[in-house]
Amino acid sequence: MTYVKICGLTRREDVERAVELGASALGFILVPGSPRRLSLEAAAELASAVPPPVCRVAVMMDPGPGEVLEVEHCGAFDTIQFHGSEDPSLLSGRTLGTIKAFSVETGEDLEKTGRYGHAGLFLLDSRKKGLAAGEPFDHSLLAGKTFARPFLLAGGLGPENLPRALSTVSPFGVDLNSGVESAPGVKDSAKMAAALAAVKHFDRSERRDHQ
DSSP: OOEEEEOOOOOHHHHHHHHHHTOSEEEEEOOTTOTTOOOHHHHHHHHHTOOTTSEEEEEESSOOHHHHHHHHHHSOOSEEEEOSOOOGGGGTTOSSEEEEEEEESSHHHHHGGGGGTTSSEEEEEEOOSTTOOOSOOOGGGGTTOOOSSOEEEOSSOOTTTHHHHHHHHOOSEEEESGGGEEETTEEOHHHHHHHHHHHHHHHHHHHHHTO
């Protein structure tokens, strides 16, 4: 089954709806300057209400070691997503799971994944300033590529383009953010439902193809 992470959540009603729809993971952005940024306290409060087995992800960009420890020690998260140019050593020996995100524009960007083979998952996103591009990158760059870790496909994915992206790339999972919003940080219930339905349809089709 395709793993589905819904990221950039800021409202309790959206968190509850994402859980109801069957999301695998929920992401809470702690990055200063992001239009979806939450304080650690606000993010922890939302994350604490998420029932297992849904994974609760704290999204950080170029954090200091002290900031990472603060997230680990607050007890509200299962995984930290590193979305900057962090040294690989910062991902080692963590008490929480790790996702390493990469901004992709050219094939050279994909070569950077080789330094982070000890991350739990990779996330391949569009290149942008901050965390708000909302446009898919060229998925043909992934043709024939293999990576040290399973990856989540991100970058402007929503109900309209998910079927094509899934059939082209067949990733371990997808990361949904701006493509299921009505405004930054405000998720659209109908778009989330349609996106999850598209993923489930793809999974059913894949099973039929392999029977």
